[in-house]
Amino acid sequence: MKLFSANLDSLRDLYHNQLRMLLSTEQQIVDALPTMLEKATDPQLKQAFQSHLQETRVHVTRLQDILRQENREVDAIKCKVLSALVSEAEDMIKDATDLTVRDVALIAAAQRVEHYEIASYGAVRRWAQILGRQGQAALLDQTIKEEGHADHLLTSIADRVNVEADKAA
Ligand SMILES: [Fe+2]
Numbered sequence: 001m002k003l004f005s006a007n008l009d010s011l012r013d014l015y016h017n018q019l020r021m022l023l024s025t026e027q028q029i030v031d032a033l034p035t036m037l038e039k040a041t042d043p044q045l046k047q048a049f050q051s052h053l054q055e056t057r058v059h060v061t062r063l064q065d066i067l068r069q070e071n072r073e074v075d076a077i078k079c080k081v082l083s084a085l086v087s088e089a090e091d092m093i094k095d096a097t098d099l100t101v102r103d104v105a106l107i108a109a110a111q112r113v114e115h116y117e118i119a120s121y122g123a124v125r126r127w128a129q130i131l132g133r134q135g136q137a138a139l140l141d142q143t144i145k146e147e148g149h150a151d152h153l154l155t156s157i158a159d160r161v162n163v164e165a166d167k168a169a
Helices: 002-039 043-069 080-094 099-130 134-168
Strands: none
Touching: 002 043, 002 080, 002 099, 043 099, 043 134, 080 099, 099 134
């Protein structure tokens, strides 16, 4: 029984730790998206970044609300993966002089971020369910759905922009 409790405690600790890391993930996305929006040329892509920026601000708030419900600190633990993805994105777009190719690179970078988020949120949503936090699991599920929607929208924009970039070559 003691071991069982220890495991539960440990999963709860991991849950809190990863929520705080996801908070950093989302905060870094809030910081990065305005630049991506500015660098994008395609109007539909700009619009997609703009609406995802608004959604991402809500994702930050959701994570802070969950951490407060858990009586945990709402300070973030730095997500190193996002820093690396942002730095790779900067490398990819800085040398792209063709505007359509730059859009293609921006979409590729953004989709990597979405997939990383979906994977990370998928794990914490499951832990929330196991820990009996059904309300929190539902909030996390809402975020995952929005990330999924953003990803699908980017795929549909890419289907068009990739072809345009290839024609421009
Ligand atoms: Fe997000």
